[in-house]
Amino acid sequence: MKSVAIVIPSHNEEENVPLIHAALVETFAKLPEYRLLTWFINDGSTDGTLAAIKKVQQEDGDVHFIDMSRSFGKEAGMYAGLSTAKADLYAVMDADLQDPPTMIPDMLAGIEDGYDMVGAARTDRTGEPPIRSFFSNMFYKVMNKISDTPIIPGARDFRIMTQQVVDAVLAMSETNRFSKGIFGWVGFKTKYLPYTNVERQHGQTSWNFGSLLQYSIDGIVDFSDAPLKFVSWLGIISFIAAFIALIFIVVRAAIYGDPTAGWPSMVSIFLMIGGIQLFAVGILGRYIGRIFLEVKNRPIFIAKEIK
Structure with missing residues (x-):
């Protein structure tokens, strides 16, 4: 039985924690050859996220968590989970169920087929404000023209990786992290699975236009001169x-x-x-x-x- 550590950065996701856990358990119930290890990263939440995580942990011994001393951001949360968890395979996904757990079997099949990393890429942005979708698409076009690091349009952080890929990602220990660029820079044999956009289940996203613009600027500065x-x-x-x-x-x-x-x-x-x-x-x-x-x-x- 191979173990799969799924790292889930969580900031004010009190309502979504039990939902994402239940969805993962249901998915892995159909994968008896894999053992699910869930790692929630509480990134300075101000609601009851930590209490929700601890409650889920009481019900499932394969649930673990890292409680950050403050909010360090999603990028730091992913790094924290990947550097702390121990497993045969590793995955990263959001807590809001916009990353469909039902894609995990196909991702694992891709790993078994010889890929080192299998990720998810949205084919549309249904439900997003048009202006946000426009600038997101423009970012990918500009980034791929000015940078030597390929970034797949619509690519999510949601992906499954082998230990070798995770070691390479962790070796890039810069403070200013742009994971989409890092995943592309380390290389390895990678496959992306297309899917249609899924809207957030509960709560409000912490990503507004300003923060996304800042994130885009960080990506350009970090991976292009x-x-x-x-x-x-x-x-x-x-x-x-x-x-x-x-x-x-x-x-x-x-x-x-x-x-x-x-x-x-x-x-x-x-x-x-x-x-x-x-x-x-x-x-x-x-x-x-x-x-x-x-x-x-x-x-x-x-x-x-x-x-």
């Missing part, structure tokens, strides 16, 4: 344009004279150049900020209780 190249070319183009404009102004003044002061145009040029410089400094600041956080070498998570 394209923004730095962009501002470099922007600076070169601005210099060439300013030089050509300077020649034009000198030639025009020599031929026609300069009867009127040109302070409005000069102010506009100064503001434009200043804006470009601030934009470039802002991008550099993002990268320097990443370096600043990494060299501190702080732990990715702190566990208050592991049981």
